[in-house]
Amino acid sequence: SQTIHQWPATLVQPVGSPLSLECTVEGTSNPNLYWYRQAAGRGLQLLFYSVGIGQISSEVPQNLSASRPQDRQFILSSKKLLLSDSGFYLCAWRGRRVNTEAFFGQGTRLTVV
Amino acid sequence: KQEVTQIPAALSVPEGENLVLNCSFTDSAIYNLQWFRQDPGKGLTSLLLIQSSQREQTSGRLNASLDKSSGRSTLYIAASQPGDSATYLCAAPSSPNSGGSNYKLTFGKGTLLTVNP
Numbered sequence: 347s348q349t350i351h352q353w354p355a356t357l358v359q360p361v362g363s364p365l366s367l368e369c370t371v372e373g374t375s376n377p378n379l380y381w382y383r384q385a386a387g388r389g390l391q392l393l394f395y396s397v398g399i400g401q402i403s404s405e406v407p408q409n410l411s412a413s414r415p416q417d418r419q420f421i422l423s424s425k426k427l428l429l430s431d432s433g434f435y436l437c438a439w440r441g442r443r444v445n446t447e448a449f450f451g452q453g454t455r456l457t458v459v
Numbered sequence: 460k461q462e463v464t465q466i467p468a469a470l471s472v473p474e475g476e477n478l479v480l481n482c483s484f485t486d487s488a489i490y491n492l493q494w495f496r497q498d499p500g501k502g503l504t505s506l507l508l509i510q511s512s513q514r515e516q517t518s519g520r521l522n523a524s525l526d527k528s529s530g531r532s533t534l535y536i537a538a539s540q541p542g543d544s545a546t547y548l549c550a551a552p553s554s555p556n557s558g559g560s561n562y563k564l565t566f567g568k569g570t571l572l573t574v575n576p
Contacts, residue, residue: 352502378562389463390566392553397561405563436502440562445491445510448550448564450503 348373352437352451359458365424367454369437377439379420381412384434432458461486461553465567473575480534480570482549487527494523494534495548539574546571
Protein backbone atom coordinates (compact mmCIF):
# COMPACT_ATOMS: atom_id res chain seq x y z
CA SER A 347 0.00 0.00 0.00
CA GLN A 348 1.02 3.58 -0.53
CA THR A 349 2.04 5.87 2.30
CA ILE A 350 3.16 9.45 2.51
CA HIS A 351 5.55 10.78 5.14
CA GLN A 352 5.97 14.42 5.98
CA TRP A 353 8.27 15.91 8.60
CA PRO A 354 8.74 17.61 10.92
CA ALA A 355 5.26 17.77 12.44
CA THR A 356 5.88 21.13 14.07
CA LEU A 357 8.54 23.76 13.59
CA VAL A 358 9.25 27.13 15.19
CA GLN A 359 11.72 29.23 13.28
CA PRO A 360 12.97 32.84 13.66
CA VAL A 361 12.40 35.38 10.93
CA GLY A 362 15.21 35.30 8.39
CA SER A 363 16.16 31.67 9.03
CA PRO A 364 16.13 29.02 6.29
CA LEU A 365 13.47 26.33 5.91
CA SER A 366 13.44 22.79 4.62
CA LEU A 367 10.37 20.57 4.78
CA GLU A 368 10.52 17.10 3.35
CA CYS A 369 7.91 14.75 1.98
CA THR A 370 8.38 11.21 0.72
CA VAL A 371 5.95 8.75 -0.79
CA GLU A 372 6.23 4.96 -0.63
CA GLY A 373 4.55 2.22 -2.61
CA THR A 374 4.08 4.04 -5.89
CA SER A 375 6.15 5.40 -8.71
CA ASN A 376 6.03 8.55 -10.83
CA PRO A 377 3.39 10.27 -8.71
CA ASN A 378 2.24 13.84 -9.06
CA LEU A 379 3.41 15.67 -5.93
CA TYR A 380 1.94 18.79 -4.37
CA TRP A 381 2.65 21.33 -1.61
CA TYR A 382 -0.33 23.16 -0.14
CA ARG A 383 -0.52 25.77 2.60
CA GLN A 384 -3.47 26.21 4.92
CA ALA A 385 -3.63 29.51 6.78
CA ALA A 386 -6.00 30.12 9.67
CA GLY A 387 -9.48 30.94 8.41
CA ARG A 388 -8.52 30.36 4.79
CA GLY A 389 -8.76 27.45 2.44
CA LEU A 390 -5.94 25.32 1.13
CA GLN A 391 -3.71 27.17 -1.28
CA LEU A 392 -1.66 25.21 -3.83
CA LEU A 393 1.95 26.37 -3.71
CA PHE A 394 3.83 23.97 -5.99
CA TYR A 395 3.23 20.80 -7.93
CA SER A 396 5.54 18.43 -9.73
CA VAL A 397 4.93 15.87 -12.46
CA GLY A 398 8.45 14.45 -12.42
CA ILE A 399 12.02 14.74 -11.15
CA GLY A 400 13.26 18.30 -11.46
CA GLN A 401 9.91 19.51 -12.85
CA ILE A 402 8.36 22.13 -10.57
CA SER A 403 5.42 24.42 -11.27
CA SER A 404 4.82 27.38 -8.99
CA GLU A 405 1.28 28.51 -8.45
CA VAL A 406 1.83 31.74 -6.51
CA PRO A 407 4.76 34.14 -6.24
CA GLN A 408 6.22 33.88 -2.76
CA ASN A 409 9.23 33.47 -0.56
CA LEU A 410 9.31 29.71 -1.04
CA SER A 411 10.75 27.24 -3.52
CA ALA A 412 10.34 23.52 -4.12
CA SER A 413 12.53 20.76 -5.47
CA ARG A 414 12.08 17.14 -6.46
CA PRO A 415 15.49 15.48 -6.38
CA GLN A 416 14.09 11.94 -6.51
CA ASP A 417 10.91 10.44 -7.93
CA ARG A 418 9.16 10.15 -4.57
CA GLN A 419 10.76 13.02 -2.67
CA PHE A 420 9.45 16.57 -2.59
CA ILE A 421 11.12 19.37 -0.63
CA LEU A 422 9.82 22.81 0.28
CA SER A 423 12.46 25.41 1.06
CA SER A 424 13.06 29.02 1.89
CA LYS A 425 16.30 30.94 2.21
CA LYS A 426 14.86 33.54 4.60
CA LEU A 427 11.55 33.05 6.35
CA LEU A 428 9.02 35.84 6.78
CA LEU A 429 6.34 36.11 9.45
CA SER A 430 3.76 35.63 6.71
CA ASP A 431 5.19 32.16 5.96
CA SER A 432 3.59 30.82 9.13
CA GLY A 433 0.92 28.24 8.46
CA PHE A 434 0.09 24.57 8.07
CA TYR A 435 1.94 22.97 5.16
CA LEU A 436 0.59 19.85 3.55
CA CYS A 437 2.20 17.52 1.06
CA ALA A 438 0.04 15.41 -1.24
CA TRP A 439 0.45 12.83 -3.98
CA ARG A 440 -1.72 11.47 -6.73
CA GLY A 441 -1.36 8.81 -9.39
CA ARG A 442 -1.60 9.56 -13.11
CA ARG A 443 -4.85 7.84 -13.98
CA VAL A 444 -7.81 10.13 -14.59
CA ASN A 445 -10.06 9.05 -11.75
CA THR A 446 -7.68 8.47 -8.88
CA GLU A 447 -7.69 10.01 -5.44
CA ALA A 448 -5.24 12.51 -3.98
CA PHE A 449 -3.70 11.58 -0.63
CA PHE A 450 -2.26 13.93 1.95
CA GLY A 451 0.42 13.79 4.59
CA GLN A 452 -0.12 14.75 8.22
CA GLY A 453 1.16 18.27 7.74
CA THR A 454 3.79 20.54 9.27
CA ARG A 455 2.77 23.38 11.54
CA LEU A 456 5.28 26.19 10.88
CA THR A 457 5.42 29.18 13.19
CA VAL A 458 7.78 31.98 12.27
CA VAL A 459 8.66 34.18 15.26
CA LYS B 460 -10.70 29.73 -12.81
CA GLN B 461 -12.35 27.07 -10.65
CA GLU B 462 -13.98 28.32 -7.46
CA VAL B 463 -15.39 26.00 -4.81
CA THR B 464 -17.86 27.10 -2.16
CA GLN B 465 -19.08 25.13 0.82
CA ILE B 466 -22.21 25.90 2.76
CA PRO B 467 -22.72 26.01 5.67
CA ALA B 468 -19.38 27.03 7.17
CA ALA B 469 -20.32 25.33 10.42
CA LEU B 470 -23.00 22.86 11.44
CA SER B 471 -23.94 21.47 14.85
CA VAL B 472 -26.27 18.49 15.12
CA PRO B 473 -27.35 16.00 17.79
CA GLU B 474 -26.05 12.47 17.58
CA GLY B 475 -28.05 10.18 15.32
CA GLU B 476 -29.21 12.87 12.93
CA ASN B 477 -28.82 12.52 9.19
CA LEU B 478 -27.18 15.53 7.58
CA VAL B 479 -26.14 16.99 4.23
CA LEU B 480 -23.07 19.06 3.45
CA ASN B 481 -23.12 21.16 0.31
CA CYS B 482 -20.42 22.01 -2.21
CA SER B 483 -20.72 24.12 -5.34
CA PHE B 484 -18.17 24.66 -8.10
CA THR B 485 -18.04 27.11 -10.99
CA ASP B 486 -16.34 25.08 -13.73
CA SER B 487 -18.36 21.96 -14.49
CA ALA B 488 -15.89 20.48 -17.01
CA ILE B 489 -14.54 18.09 -14.41
CA TYR B 490 -13.86 14.36 -14.43
CA ASN B 491 -14.38 13.95 -10.71
CA LEU B 492 -14.75 15.59 -7.32
CA GLN B 493 -13.24 14.52 -4.04
CA TRP B 494 -14.41 14.85 -0.44
CA PHE B 495 -11.98 14.96 2.48
CA ARG B 496 -12.13 15.01 6.24
CA GLN B 497 -9.72 17.00 8.40
CA ASP B 498 -9.40 16.58 12.15
CA PRO B 499 -7.93 19.50 14.14
CA GLY B 500 -4.21 19.89 13.55
CA LYS B 501 -4.11 16.91 11.19
CA GLY B 502 -3.76 16.27 7.51
CA LEU B 503 -6.59 15.49 5.11
CA THR B 504 -8.17 12.06 4.89
CA SER B 505 -9.78 11.13 1.61
CA LEU B 506 -13.40 10.06 2.05
CA LEU B 507 -14.80 9.66 -1.43
CA LEU B 508 -13.95 10.39 -5.03
CA ILE B 509 -17.00 10.62 -7.24
CA GLN B 510 -16.53 10.41 -10.97
CA SER B 511 -18.43 12.60 -13.40
CA SER B 512 -20.04 9.49 -14.88
CA GLN B 513 -21.47 8.60 -11.48
CA ARG B 514 -24.40 10.27 -9.81
CA GLU B 515 -23.61 8.80 -6.40
CA GLN B 516 -20.77 7.13 -4.55
CA THR B 517 -21.12 5.40 -1.21
CA SER B 518 -18.72 4.46 1.57
CA GLY B 519 -20.29 3.17 4.76
CA ARG B 520 -22.54 5.86 6.20
CA LEU B 521 -21.33 8.40 3.64
CA ASN B 522 -22.96 9.06 0.31
CA ALA B 523 -21.71 11.66 -2.15
CA SER B 524 -23.64 12.91 -5.14
CA LEU B 525 -22.48 14.95 -8.10
CA ASP B 526 -24.56 17.09 -10.46
CA LYS B 527 -22.23 18.64 -13.01
CA SER B 528 -24.98 20.53 -14.81
CA SER B 529 -25.83 22.51 -11.69
CA GLY B 530 -22.25 22.62 -10.38
CA ARG B 531 -23.14 20.96 -7.11
CA SER B 532 -22.11 18.06 -4.95
CA THR B 533 -23.50 16.91 -1.64
CA LEU B 534 -22.11 14.69 1.10
CA TYR B 535 -24.78 12.87 3.04
CA ILE B 536 -23.86 11.46 6.45
CA ALA B 537 -26.32 8.98 7.92
CA ALA B 538 -26.84 8.42 11.62
CA SER B 539 -24.16 10.89 12.68
CA GLN B 540 -21.84 10.06 15.57
CA PRO B 541 -19.62 12.26 17.77
CA GLY B 542 -16.62 10.72 16.00
CA ASP B 543 -17.83 12.35 12.79
CA SER B 544 -16.97 15.76 14.24
CA ALA B 545 -14.37 17.30 11.93
CA THR B 546 -14.00 19.72 9.05
CA TYR B 547 -15.23 18.36 5.74
CA LEU B 548 -13.61 19.68 2.58
CA CYS B 549 -14.72 19.44 -1.00
CA ALA B 550 -12.18 19.67 -3.84
CA ALA B 551 -12.68 19.96 -7.59
CA PRO B 552 -10.09 19.92 -10.38
CA SER B 553 -8.66 23.39 -10.96
CA SER B 554 -8.48 23.20 -14.76
CA PRO B 555 -11.21 22.09 -17.16
CA ASN B 556 -11.03 18.48 -18.27
CA SER B 557 -7.78 17.86 -16.38
CA GLY B 558 -7.29 14.30 -15.29
CA GLY B 559 -3.73 13.18 -15.70
CA SER B 560 -0.40 14.84 -15.22
CA ASN B 561 -1.74 18.40 -15.12
CA TYR B 562 -4.25 17.62 -12.38
CA LYS B 563 -4.57 20.14 -9.55
CA LEU B 564 -7.27 20.53 -6.93
CA THR B 565 -9.13 23.64 -5.82
CA PHE B 566 -10.59 23.39 -2.33
CA GLY B 567 -13.54 24.93 -0.59
CA LYS B 568 -13.02 26.40 2.86
CA GLY B 569 -14.81 23.50 4.47
CA THR B 570 -17.74 22.83 6.76
CA LEU B 571 -16.95 22.40 10.45
CA LEU B 572 -19.25 19.66 11.71
CA THR B 573 -19.93 19.13 15.40
CA VAL B 574 -21.99 16.11 16.44
CA ASN B 575 -23.19 16.44 20.02
CA PRO B 576 -23.68 13.32 22.16
